[in-house]
Amino acid sequence: MTISEAIETRRSIPFFDPAVPITKEEILRLSNLANLAPSSMNLQPWEYIVCSTPESKQKLRKVSYDQPKITDASAMLILLGNLQHHLHADEVASSQIRNGYFGEERREGFVGSAHGAYEGNAQKQRDEAFRGGSLWAMTFMLAAHEAGWDTAPLGGFISEQVSEVFNIPETHLPILLIAIGKRPADAKILPRNDRISAETLTHWEAW
Numbered sequence: 036m037t038i039s040e041a042i043e044t045r046r047s048i049p050f051f052d053p054a055v056p057i058t059k060e061e062i063l064r065l066s067n068l069a070n071l072a073p074s075s076m077n078l079q080p081w082e083y084i085v086c087s088t089p090e091s092k093q094k095l096r097k098v099s100y101d102q103p104k105i106t107d108a109s110a111m112l113i114l115l116g117n118l119q120h121h122l123h124a125d126e127v128a129s130s131q132i133r134n135g136y137f138g139e140e141r142r143e144g145f146v147g148s149a150h151g152a153y154e155g156n157a158q159k160q161r162d163e164a165f166r167g168g169s170l171w172a173m174t175f176m177l178a179a180h181e182a183g184w185d186t187a188p189l190g191g192f193i194s195e196q197v198s199e200v201f202n203i204p205e206t207h208l209p210i211l212l213i214a215i216g217k218r219p220a221d222a223k224i225l226p227r228n229d230r231i232s233a234e235t236l237t238h239w240e241a242w
């Protein structure tokens with residue numbers, strides 16, 4: 036499957052076969068592919084909770100407008116934005132040093148600029164968490180599609196209640212749910228709805 040084919044054939048699937056399991060290894064494999072998504076300064080502002088048992092999926096469904104696909108999916112990911120992703124800076128610097136981007140003497144400067152950019156700036160932390168998390172989500176869904184899984188992104192959840200039920204700390208914000216599983220063999224998926232064309236949406240050089 037080429038990337039164009041994956042983009043063209045991925046759909047937000049409304050129904051999942053509840054009898055289909057997914058292994059932890061497969062979720063981790065797909066998540067490690069999604070972790071290759073780009074992020075500002077490579078600070079990787081994402082984390083995720085996997086709901087794979089009937090109990091945890093039911094808990095999630097209750098705070099997500101009772102959407103049946105949540106309990107039918109093989110697993111649900113609660114994608115979280117890490118508002119303190121600047122705390123990854125030291126580890127990120129180690130990788131840059133290992134790979135020859137700069138020497139040990141620039142570690143402190145790199146970490147300082149990450150902290151300077153985000154520490155105490157709630158708006159910027161949140162913007163970056165959503166920006167990075169969105170890129171992670173799309174990468175995950177395309178990787179899953181290539182592997183024969185169906186997915187659905189869900190924004191229909193009550194953020195405060197999700198945080199409360201799943202003990203999510205204030206440093207992390209639920210930004211999207213992703214259902215992963217397999218559509219039932221007899222599922223009738225309606226054709227994809229049209230998109231507004233690039234000709235309409237594109238502004239060349241300035242607005």
Ligand SMILES: Cc1cc2nc3c(=O)[nH]c(=O)nc-3n(C[C@H](O)[C@H](O)[C@H](O)COP(=O)(O)O)c2cc1C
Binds near residue numbers: 187188
């Ligand atoms: C941020 C976001 C939130 C969404 N929330 C829901 C949702 O709560 N429930 C749902 O059934 N679909 C949800 N969707 C799926 C969209 O309706 C779907 O992606 C869109 O209609 C295009 O369909 P396609 O992905 O099959 O091309 C969401 C999609 C996105 C990207």
